[in-house]
Amino acid sequence: MDRSVYIAMTGATQVMRAQAEVAHNLANANTTGFKAELSAFQSMPVQGDGLATRINGVAQGKGWDSAGGKQMETGNDLDIAVQGDGWIAVQAPDGSEAYTRAGNLRVDADGLLTDARGNPVVGGGGPITIQQASSLKIGADGTISVVPLGETPSTVATTDRVKLVNPGNDQLSYGSDGLMHMKDGSQAEADANVRVTSGAVESSNVNPSEVLVQMISLSREFEMQVRSIKAADENAQSASKLLQVG
Structure with a gap:
């Protein structure tokens, strides 16, 4: 199977992890003294046999926001x-x-x-x-x-x-x-x-407006990863039919 399916699946998993962190920040927008947790996606090479032609997007924690609340x-x-x-x-x-x-x-x-x-x-x-x-x-x-x-x-x-x-x-x-x-x-x-x-x-230093924008952005990224999985699966099925005809 082409590694694009695995990469898209990994990307979707990482987006879900990032979404959970963003949701946690939003849930504590009214928590006294709360400090928002920070994370970012980083490109990591896919390990294993074959050429290094693919990378994974991995959500890694970057610590917490030290800014003071109101x-x-x-x-x-x-x-x-x-x-x-x-x-x-x-x-x-x-x-x-x-x-x-x-x-x-x-x-x-x-x-x-x-x-x-x-x-x-x-x-x-x-x-x-x-x-x-x-x-x-x-x-x-x-x-x-x-x-x-x-x-x-x-x-x-x-x-x-x-x-x-x-x-x-x-x-x-x-x-x-x-x-x-x-x-x-x-x-x-x-x-x-x-x-x-x-x-x-x-107060909490979470900005609800910014967090909501992050949630929308991550939701779109998740949909993109799911579409990539479907496209890879359709390509694999088409290739299999061509081989059968041959």
Whole structure:
């Protein structure tokens, strides 16, 4: 069988993979702090016997879009938005330290400060626990101040400080858990220069219009690959009939 069928089939498969990634980005267009994943098609030679006359188009990941999302004011004292470069340290589901820009924090029933997914926020000595308080404020440097229950507003106690880091985007990789991890598996050092704004969150950096255009383009590419498969099959059938006649 001519290798054009195999190449078209491989191309269609790769387009479907790229489409799934684009769909994932679109589904998270309204997810706080989400960073769009990037990929591109690259030409790869077909391995095997014969002359190197054919190539495959392979969709390969290129990392993630580091551009910041829009700052949206919420008025919620537990919401924070990182200003400029930097990340909020959280504890990933596997127990390792990871990083996120999603600052829509909350306090669970046990007093543990978590992100929206339930990952504990890391402080100076590990996950942060908040005592029962009548009010809570998070300062620009991540310092958490509370007014304990039964105390006057003038009685302010500092409980902990959210760990803010800025290791450099080239040191981070996108994990399957939706969080950023250090490429070498280490923990980033706290950076006192990272600042946050209280009462605001950072939106997703996905542009829905651009993503929809990508989806349409990929759909057309998939149709082209399917037509190539049909054309190769029709050519093979015609060639077979000619051989039978001969």
